[in-house]
Amino acid sequence: MPFDPTLAAIRFGTGLSPRHAPPRDAGAMLAALVGPDGAAQAHPIAPFSTAAPSLRAFRSLSRARRAALGTPQEAAAEAAFQEIRLRARDQRTVHFHATLARGIMTPDGFRERLALFWADHFTVRARNAFGGHLVAPYVEEAIRPHLTGRFADMLRAAATHPMMLDYLDQSRSMGPNSPAGQRQGRGLNENLARELLELHTLGVDGPYGQGDVRQLAALLTGLVHDPDAGFDYRPRMAEPGAETVLGTTYSARAELATVHAALDDLAAHPATAAHLARKIAVHFVSDDPDPGLVAALRDRYLATGGDLMAVYAALFDHPAAWAPVPVPVPVPVPVPGPVPGPVPGSAKVKPPFAYVQSALRALDVPVARIVALDLAASRRWLMGPLTVMGQSWEEPPGPDGWPEEAEAWVTPQGMAGRIGWAMDVPGALLETLPDPRDFVRTALGEAAPEAVRFAARAAESVAEGIGVILSSPAFNRR
Amino acid sequence: MRNTLNRRGFLTGVLGCSVAASPFVTPIALASAPWDNRLVVIILRGAMDGLDAVQPYGDPAYAALRPTLARPEGMADLDGFYGLHPALAPVLPLWQKGELGFVQAVSTPYRDRRSHFDGQDILEAGTPGLDAGGARDGWLNRMLQAVPGVVAETAYAIGREQMLILTGAAPAARWSPDARLRLSPQARLLLERVHADDPLFHAASDQALAIVDGLAAEAVQDRAGQDRAGQVMAGQVMAGQVMAGAGGLRGDHVRLAQFAAGRLRGETRIASFSIGGWDTHGNQANFLGRALGRLSDTIITLREGLAQDWDRTAVICLTEFGRTARENGTRGTDHGTGGAVLLAGGALRGGRVLGDWPGLDESDLYAGRDLMPTRDVRAHAGWLMRGLFGFDRAVIEGAVFPGLDLGADPGLLL
Numbered sequence: 091m092p093f094d095p096t097l098a099a100i101r102f103g104t105g106l107s108p109r110h111a112p113p114r115d116a117g118a119m120l121a122a123l124v125g126p127d128g129a130a131q132a133h134p135i136a137p138f139s140t141a142a143p144s145l146r147a148f149r150s151l152s153r154a155r156r157a158a159l160g161t162p163q164e165a166a167a168e169a170a171f172q173e174i175r176l177r178a179r180d181q182r183t184v185h186f187h188a189t190l191a192r193g194i195m196t197p198d199g200f201r202e203r204l205a206l207f208w209a210d211h212f213t214v215r216a217r218n219a220f221g222g223h224l225v226a227p228y229v230e231e232a233i234r235p236h237l238t239g240r241f242a243d244m245l246r247a248a249a250t251h252p253m254m255l256d257y258l259d260q261s262r263s264m265g266p267n268s269p270a271g272q273r274q275g276r277g278l279n280e281n282l283a284r285e286l287l288e289l290h291t292l293g294v295d296g297p298y299g300q301g302d303v304r305q306l307a308a309l310l311t312g313l314v315h316d317p318d319a320g321f322d323y324r325p326r327m328a329e330p331g332a333e334t335v336l337g338t339t340y341s342a343r344a345e346l347a348t349v350h351a352a353l354d355d356l357a358a359h360p361a362t363a364a365h366l367a368r369k370i371a372v373h374f375v376s377d378d379p380d381p382g383l384v385a386a387l388r389d390r391y392l393a394t395g396g397d398l399m400a401v402y403a404a405l406f407d408h409p410a411a412w413a414p415v416p417v418p419v420p421v422p423v424p425v426p427g428p429v430p431g432p433v434p435g436s437a438k439v440k441p442p443f444a445y446v447q448s449a450l451r452a453l454d455v456p457v458a459r460i461v462a463l464d465l466a467a468s469r470r471w472l473m474g475p476l477t478v479m480g481q482s483w484e485e486p487p488g489p490d491g492w493p494e495e496a497e498a499w500v501t502p503q504g505m506a507g508r509i510g511w512a513m514d515v516p517g518a519l520l521e522t523l524p525d526p527r528d529f530v531r532t533a534l535g536e537a538a539p540e541a542v543r544f545a546a547r548a549a550e551s552v553a554e555g556i557g558v559i560l561s562s563p564a565f566n567r568r
Numbered sequence: 569m570r571n572t573l574n575r576r577g578f579l580t581g582v583l584g585c586s587v588a589a590s591p592f593v594t595p596i597a598l599a600s601a602p603w604d605n606r607l608v609v610i611i612l613r614g615a616m617d618g619l620d621a622v623q624p625y626g627d628p629a630y631a632a633l634r635p636t637l638a639r640p641e642g643m644a645d646l647d648g649f650y651g652l653h654p655a656l657a658p659v660l661p662l663w664q665k666g667e668l669g670f671v672q673a674v675s676t677p678y679r680d681r682r683s684h685f686d687g688q689d690i691l692e693a694g695t696p697g698l699d700a701g702g703a704r705d706g707w708l709n710r711m712l713q714a715v716p717g718v719v720a721e722t723a724y725a726i727g728r729e730q731m732l733i734l735t736g737a738a739p740a741a742r743w744s745p746d747a748r749l750r751l752s753p754q755a756r757l758l759l760e761r762v763h764a765d766d767p768l769f770h771a772a773s774d775q776a777l778a779i780v781d782g783l784a785a786e787a788v789q790d791r792a793g794q795d796r797a798g799q800v801m802a803g804q805v806m807a808g809q810v811m812a813g814a815g816g817l818r819g820d821h822v823r824l825a826q827f828a829a830g831r832l833r834g835e836t837r838i839a840s841f842s843i844g845g846w847d848t849h850g851n852q853a854n855f856l857g858r859a860l861g862r863l864s865d866t867i868i869t870l871r872e873g874l875a876q877d878w879d880r881t882a883v884i885c886l887t888e889f890g891r892t893a894r895e896n897g898t899r900g901t902d903h904g905t906g907g908a909v910l911l912a913g914g915a916l917r918g919g920r921v922l923g924d925w926p927g928l929d930e931s932d933l934y935a936g937r938d939l940m941p942t943r944d945v946r947a948h949a950g951w952l953m954r955g956l957f958g959f960d961r962a963v964i965e966g967a968v969f970p971g972l973d974l975g976a977d978p979g980l981l982l
Contacts, residue, residue: 159897217685477728478747487730488704500768502775506747509759509773513750541765545758554755561759561773563766 094412096535100568101436102374102406103199105448108532110197116406120399122198123238129192129202130234133461135185137231138253141224142181143174145317148220178223183465185226186473186483191457193447200402204237205229206444207373210491212248212290214257215484218317221253225484228253241366241396242357246350249286252315258282258489265311265329278329283307285489291356293365302335309333309352312344323349363391370405372494376437380410436567439496442479444568445508446472449560452533455519471515479507500566508566513557526555539564602715602722605880605915605956606832608839608870609708609733609949612863612887613688614846617901618908619893619939620856622670622921623651629928633894637852637901650921655860659867662912667878668867669918669980671909671948673926675889675941682903684847687888692733694946694969705736707946708840711953711968712738723838724831727824731840741836745823749780786830817865825866829873832881846887850898867912879914882952882981886945892937893928906939909948915956917982922948943975950974955981 095112098119099105106112113119136142151171158167193202209229216222232251236244248254255261259281264270266277283306287298312328315321328344338355341348356362367387371379383405390404391397405411415437440448450460463471473483480499486492493499517523526546530538542562549555559565620637624630626649631638642654650672652660662668677696678687689698694707712718713736720739725731727744734740751759756777763770821843828839843866845859863885871878890907906926911918926932926940934940950964950972965972 156897217683474728474746478744482728482730485730487732487735496768500772501742502772502779503743503747505769505772506743506749506776506780509776510748510750513755514748539762539765541762545762548754549758550752550754554752554758558755558758558762562762563769564762566769 092412093406096537097412097436099199100448100535101411101438102203104193104196104202104444105199105451105568106533106535107194107451108454109195112535113200116403119198119200119406120403123201123204123402124399125198127201127234129196129198130230132195133188133191133457135188135226135230138224138227138251139231139320141227143177143220143223145218145220145224146320148174148178149317152220178220180465182223182226182484183468184461185223186468187461187463189226190443190447190450190472191460193444194451194455194460195457201237202447203374203444204402205234207370208233208237208244210486211369212244212254213486213489213491214251214253215486216253217256221256222484224253236398238399239397240357241362241391241398242354244398245290245353245357249282249290249353250313250321250346250349252321254282255313255315255321258285260310261314261316263307263311264327265308267330268311268327270324270327271311271329278304278307278311280304280307283310286353286356289490291365292359292361293368296359296361296365298336305333306335306352309335309340310349312346313349357396360388360392363388363396367391367401370401374405374438375411376415377495378437380408380413383408383410437496438494438568439499439566440568441492441499442476442481442504442507443483445479445566446476446511448568449512449516449533449565450519452529453516453520453524453556455516459519471518475507475511475515478503479511480504496567505561509557509561512560513554516556516560517553523552523556526552526559529556530559533559534562534564602717603837603957606837606839606874606877606882606913607952607956608828608832608881608883608913610863610866610883610885611688611692611729611731611733611840611842612846612859612885613729613842613844614684614848614859614887615687615889615891615903616846616859616885616887616907617848617852617856617891618672618887618906619890620852620901621653621656621860621910622646622672622908623653624649624672624925624928625651627925627928633928635895636899637895639853646921649925653856653860655857656864658864659912662867662871663919666919667871667912667914667916669911669916670921670923671911671943671945671978672921672923673906673939673942674909674923674945674948675906676945678889679905680935682889682905684888684903689732691886691888692731694733694949696971704732706731706733707949707968708733708838709736709738709740711957711959711963712736712740712838714959714963714967715957719835721831721835724828724836724840726828726831726839726841727820729842731842734838734840743779743827745783745820745827747776747780749776751777783827783830817869819862819865821862821866822869825869826873829870832874833877848891848900849896849902850900852895852900855900863910867910870912871914882913882915882956883911884949884952885910885912886949890939890941893933893939894937904938905934906941907945909945911948911952911980915981917979922978922980944972946972947975948978948980951978952980 093115099112151174155167155171158164193199196202212233214225214228216225228251232247233244236247259279263279264276271277280303284303287296287303288294292298308329312323312325314324323346325344332339332342335352340352367384370387371384386404386408387401390400394400476483481492526549530543530546534542542559542564545558546555549558623638623643625640643651644657644660645651659668676690678690686698692706712723718738720741723734723740725734725740725742728746759773763773824841828841832839843862848855870883874881886909887907889903889905891901891904896902924942926942932940946969950969951974953959954964961974965974
């Protein structure tokens with residue numbers, strides 16, 4: 091199956107755009123990826139370490155507010171606290187718009203897809219009451235710089251990041267026999283250790299047992315995020331003695347290097363290679379991927395020590411990545427009448443964020459219009475509809491991130507959300523909607539299905555024509 | 569194991585739901601609701617102050633703990649010990665009819681960290697904690713798993729919020745009244761055409777339109793009664809803009825309750841949704857009054873909407889934890905432990921405040937600050953399910969709330 095530019099833009103990018111020609115070939119896609127990150131430059135998001143307002147600022151104002159209760163300073167302290175809350179909320183909106191805008195304007199859609207994919211692999215949610223605006227800065231700091239590097243480096247950055255340490259309770263975990271654990275009578279919290287093995291590296295079917303989870307949890311003690319002091323490694327919290335994880339015994343020294351050594355070994359493990367290979371193939375190609383494709387990705391990962399660029403190259407090299415994937419026919423209950431046959435095309439369904447992003451890109455909605463939306467407008471036209479579609483921004487259901495399966499998104503409510511958005515919102519965001527007969531080519535390319543072309547001609551209004559095109563399976567799948 | 573199995577199972581359920589709407593299958597063919605009774609579970613997100621909603625004014629320590637919040641004026645006496653917050657006055661007639669009741673001094677097993685996030689997860693998971701097995705399914709879903717022949721319409725999660733309580737391997741439907749579909753007849757035909765070759769999209773969209781049409785038909789009926797029939801054409805109504813309910817009540821919570829009542833009149837037997845606005849750290853008199861007003865509107869809307877089915881319905885309103893016994897320095901309360909449950913419904917043996925009252929003296933409080941929980945709130949939810957749907961005790965104690973001791977029957981139902 092030869093390289094197909096339209097499929098490349100839809101399956102591996104953020105969709106077709108009237109502004110950018112689809113990628114010429116796989117080499118061009120990889121070259122763009124190693125080039126400068128133009129989208130991030132155009133729509134910057136400050137990394138966690140410099141993001142404002144910081145957790146420290148929040149806590150200091152929160153303390154000041156409590157201290158001022160019943161004093162003449164009470165009103166001023168309350169006002170200062172409310173001001174920082176609003177600032178954080180507005181900052182989160184800025185991040186939402188920037189993340190959306192990057193995928194709308196970029197010539198290099200694959201990078202945006204990778205950023206979403208790996209951010210989901212290392213899912214965090216804000217656990218601190220003040221941290222709602224710090225998820226995107228975490229992605230900017232721990233994920234985005236490593237998209238084209240080694241998985242081991244991304245693993246170190248994400249697994250030890252303050253947001254992850256808070257999200258998976260690591261900051262609360264301490265060795266039961268450590269000085270701090272003894273003094274406070276506290277012990278291990280296994281949450282991060284378990285998810286590291288189950289989700290981030292080996293996979294749920296990987297070769298580990300409860301003993302490994304326990305040992306890794308002991309090994310990770312000492313990692314903390316102190317909202318005032320930031321990331322820290324505190325030997326006083328570390329369980330004394332050497333831990334053995336997957337048969338390897340690590341240094342008894344309570345230091346960050348011991349944690350890094352264990353993470354590096356996990357990154358290099360063949361089960362990690364297999365887990366990530368399958369996950370990449372599932373995300374980009376099919377919920378039931380070709381075993382040859384998965385094996386090729388796994389082998390390239392192992393041969394290169396987890397060099398992600400090499401893995402992406404293997405993905406583009408493999409014929410299965412470009413093959414039409416039959417759309418599965420769900421028939422859970424026998425029904426009378428003809429059973430529809432499988433339809434060749436793409437089997438994956440865009441999650442709501444990617445769906446909205448690719449629609450705005452195809453519609454060529456000016457990014458300046460998006461980033462200028464105030465919170466109320468953004469909620470009405472973007473954030474709220476995403477929630478109805480089933481994907482509230484930055485609020486995945488658990489540490490395993492968003493679902494991959496088409497059936498998770500194509501539900502009655504999900505479809506009501508998509509169809510409703512497609513009919514109403516493009517007209518609210520654009521002065522002039524494109525002619526549906528042209529838009530069907532812009533959005534789907536020359537291979538648009540005949541039924542969608544027909545609908546584009548037959549709609550009774552421009553808005554409904556656009557709405558039907560954006561509601562079609564051809565546009566919703568990738 | 570946590571994720572894949574459950575999610576797969578869940579998805580099968582969603583598909584089952586879609587098939588029901590297929591033009592080839594009449595809804596009657598799948599009408600198999602296993603019971604006639606109805607259960608509504610409302611999650612009060614943000615931690616309701618049970619000590620203000622149902623005020624233990626008969627406890628001598630109460631007034632001193634609540635210098636500005638304990639205000640006898642406006643409070644309706646319930647039984648000589650407890651009084652009802654003024655904002656709940658509209659549901660006082662239900663109390664008098666035995667269709668409203670409360671449980672005081674209960675909680676989930678969650679202790680000490682007092683985080684909304686964890687507290688709600690534990691409330692909806694129905695487990696002792698979150699660290700143990702990492703269960704990501706909810707107790708209502710586990711209850712459904714124990715029933716053969718459940719279809720997606722049997723249980724509805726309603727609203728924008730993710731409802732962990734209904735997530736899991738058993739089929740359950742989900743709908744938000746915020747979902748809008750305004751389609752011309754021509755747009756419907758064209759959608760049908762572009763979806764024709766893709767069964768997944770076809771079935772889901774069909775089901776969405778069926779729900780929207782159902783809502784539109786209900787709206788037309790409601791309006792017909794008010795001599796305004798014919799103003800709404802089926803299919804051109806926004807699903808979210810059904811008529812205001814009884815007494816012209818309005819708001820998101822009313823729409824959730826209307827939608828729930830509409831489903832429960834049909835094939836649905838279980839509905840769950842949430843109401844927010846309970847985290848009253850400051851100026852509680854104002855904010856709690858509004859939240860209780862919403863709750864009261866919700867109960868009234870459910871009762872009106874369920875009509876004759878109200879007699880077969882129990883409503884249980886649960887919150888993640890209670891709030892501090894003492895008022896704080898900003899005329900509010902902070903995160904606590906023991907709290908209250910509100911029960912309603914025609915199936916209820918109400919008119920009572922249940923619960924073993926622990927007292928409010930310094931030494932009675934949990935950690936010197938919170939109302940001491942004297943019973944696991946899951947026991948009340950468990951007895952409700954047992955009474956409504958006839959589950960064996962072993963199912964409740966083993967599968968729905970693993971490890972729970974149901975204890976003595978509080979006799980919640982008639």
